[in-house]
Amino acid sequence: MGKTLFDKIWDRHVIAAVPDGPTQLYIDRHYCHEVTSPQAFQGMRNRKLSFLRPEKTYAIPDHNIPTVDQDKAIQDPVSRKQVDTLQDNAREFGISYFGLGHPKNGVIHVVGPATGLTLPRMTIVCGDWHSSTHSAPGAVALGIGTSEVEMVMAAQSILQTKPQKMRIKVEGKLKPGVGAKDMALYIIAQMTTGGATGFFVEYAGEAVQALTMEGRLTLCNLSIEMGARGGMIAPDQTTFDYIKGREFAPKGAAWEQALAGWKTLRSDEDAVFDQEVQFKAEDIEPMITYGTNPGMGMGITESIPQLESIDPAGRTSFSKALDYMGFKPGESLLGKKIDYVFLGSCTNGRIEDFRAFTQFIKGRQKAPEVVAWLVPGSKAVEQQCREEGLTEILEKAGFVLRQPGCSACLAMNEDKIPAGKYAVSTSNRNFEGRQGPGARTILAGPLVAAAAALSGRITDPRTF
Amino acid sequence: MEKFITLSSTVVPLPIENVDTDQIIPARFLKATSKEGFGDNLFRDWRYDNKNNPNPDFVLNNPLYSGSILVAGKNFGSGSSREHAAWAIAGYGFRVVVSSFFADIFKNNALNNGVLPVVVSEGFLQDIFETVTADAQNTLTVDLEKQVIRNNASGREEKFGINSYKKNCLLQGYDDIDFLLSNKDKIQAWENENN
Numbered sequence A: 001m002g003k004t005l006f007d008k009i010w011d012r013h014v015i016a017a018v019p020d021g022p023t024q025l026y027i028d029r030h031y032c033h034e035v036t037s038p039q040a041f042q043g044m045r046n047r048k049l050s051f052l053r054p055e056k057t058y059a060i061p062d063h064n065i066p067t068v069d070q071d072k073a074i075q076d077p078v079s080r081k082q083v084d085t086l087q088d089n090a091r092e093f094g095i096s097y098f099g100l101g102h103p104k105n106g107v108i109h110v111v112g113p114a115t116g117l118t119l120p121r122m123t124i125v126c127g128d129w130h131s132s133t134h135s136a137p138g139a140v141a142l143g144i145g146t147s148e149v150e151m152v153m154a155a156q157s158i159l160q161t162k163p164q165k166m167r168i169k170v171e172g173k174l175k176p177g178v179g180a181k182d183m184a185l186y187i188i189a190q191m192t193t194g195g196a197t198g199f200f201v202e203y204a205g206e207a208v209q210a211l212t213m214e215g216r217l218t219l220c221n222l223s224i225e226m227g228a229r230g231g232m233i234a235p236d237q238t239t240f241d242y243i244k245g246r247e248f249a250p251k252g253a254a255w256e257q258a259l260a261g262w263k264t265l266r267s268d269e270d271a272v273f274d275q276e277v278q279f280k281a282e283d284i285e286p287m288i289t290y291g292t293n294p295g296m297g298m299g300i301t302e303s304i305p306q307l308e309s310i311d312p313a314g315r316t317s318f319s320k321a322l323d324y325m326g327f328k329p330g331e332s333l334l335g336k337k338i339d340y341v342f343l344g345s346c347t348n349g350r351i352e353d354f355r356a357f358t359q360f361i362k363g364r365q366k367a368p369e370v371v372a373w374l375v376p377g378s379k380a381v382e383q384q385c386r387e388e389g390l391t392e393i394l395e396k397a398g399f400v401l402r403q404p405g406c407s408a409c410l411a412m413n414e415d416k417i418p419a420g421k422y423a424v425s426t427s428n429r430n431f432e433g434r435q436g437p438g439a440r441t442i443l444a445g446p447l448v449a450a451a452a453a454l455s456g457r458i459t460d461p462r463t464f
Numbered sequence B: 001m002e003k004f005i006t007l008s009s010t011v012v013p014l015p016i017e018n019v020d021t022d023q024i025i026p027a028r029f030l031k032a033t034s035k036e037g038f039g040d041n042l043f044r045d046w047r048y049d050n051k052n053n054p055n056p057d058f059v060l061n062n063p064l065y066s067g068s069i070l071v072a073g074k075n076f077g078s079g080s081s082r083e084h085a086a087w088a089i090a091g092y093g094f095r096v097v098v099s100s101f102f103a104d105i106f107k108n109n110a111l112n113n114g115v116l117p118v119v120v121s122e123g124f125l126q127d128i129f130e131t132v133t134a135d136a137q138n139t140l141t142v143d144l145e146k147q148v149i150r151n152n153a154s155g156r157e158e159k160f161g162i163n164s165y166k167k168n169c170l171l172q173g174y175d176d177i178d179f180l181l182s183n184k185d186k187i188q189a190w191e192n193e194n195n
């Protein structure tokens, strides 16, 4: 029987199998941020251990950092302490550190793929669930907990139970004005937030293959919002073209050798998946969410479901979510007033997202009452915005570009949406309080965000 | 890690579905650099109003309910991978969480911190909610050795699953890093072959 792409990568990295237990899996790349790592470093210290392979770990602060005045000391003492602790730990244990203001600083899931630290066939981990982003070029990337972070530090390996495998095919072509984020939100809405629990997903089909590498990163990033351990895409020419020449990517003869290996990375014809799901690309509209989990999504022209159409067991949480959002069952959200727009995060903080947003708003003006936070995913994206003239176009339209970081995606820094306010956000989570206590999040792609920023309302970008 | 063999306790019922990690421990409490103190902020936004007054309607503030077993609705622990959620639950003093479904990563994080997640059928779960609503003093017994959970009020019992490696770790109070490091030569062998 043939093997799936996931199996090929997983099997290659098995160091040992625990009898009737998990597998000890070798880890090629480990990313560390300031929130989930300090206790692991402390654990190492308590056990008097050093890193087994310090050169395979990269530490980058991103969750807490301010998005203005990054050249000054961090104001919030607790955030400052976490960031300083990461820097001290990196120094003490001898690992690479891209700190605040460093040209390679930014959200880890944006920096990794863009610098070529994330490569096909790797096993990649980070103490952060959106690590699944790094699977997009054909790698097995897993979000792990802090105990597991400590395992990687000590033993360059973790204990994992092999997930089941699911293939999600999206056939056909996406309609104009519909992008990777819409595809992802559509899939999650169909699958529900628990629908892929226990599975590692491989995305395939014409519409997936047609995505750019950055679109693929967006799609894979959101895999975990349906409960999956991760989601990957078989590498192809799009992948190779994207990686070639990136700073940490192999060069010269090493590149040729790596490429030859990567080209074999695909699921065999006769590989069997534990579950197969198919969607049609033409069914996908620009998406928005109306509730408090990413599965509560709908086409922008659709209406919120009626209570009766919800499974009885889920009605209480459905009503609770709508109460929180201030929406009613059966309501259409088109024309609804919004207060904030957030462009950024590891989902939509890449250069293509900024290009799409800028292209859309070019020559128009931001609605004066809307507060727009445009936060590049990394220093490199910020730089590129400037070089490509996007910053200037944005400024003419009344927008200001902030400095990179996770920002309002989880509001650990100052970028909090005030209670009761509506934010159209290109991030990945609309949980209660995620973007600030009482904040009401409507998830969407960059174009819906751009249309909202101009009109101050939820607007279909195709009819703007 | 503390050993876990069997436990009988009253329970804290939380009959809400899809409790995500942001509810268990809101992101603004993730800034600590040690594992201590998270229990104080468990379910913070449900437990306290925005003036930091305890919300009398929330179960953790209800003097009737206490114990080291938390029983929650389906799909507990979804959301982010933050292990802080497991620390908050462990820090508060829970050693067992019972639900009819858990998010994967939460289950792992809980086990790594000495908290046993017990998956029961929806019927068994509702049975627990009914018996503890009727009398808050009713208890559950969790026997890890036999992998059996018993509702002592109704007499209903159910087997639960756990992988034997994790089971052993809990029974012996033994941890993963001890195991991984015992395989150092195999790690080296893997690298020699693959690099």
Ligand code: SF4
Residues within 6 Å of the ligand: A062, A063, A107, A108, A109, A128, A130, A345, A346, A347, A405, A406, A409, A410, A427, A428
């Ligand atoms: S951008 Fe948001 S989801 Fe991504 S790593 Fe940062 S906080 Fe997590």
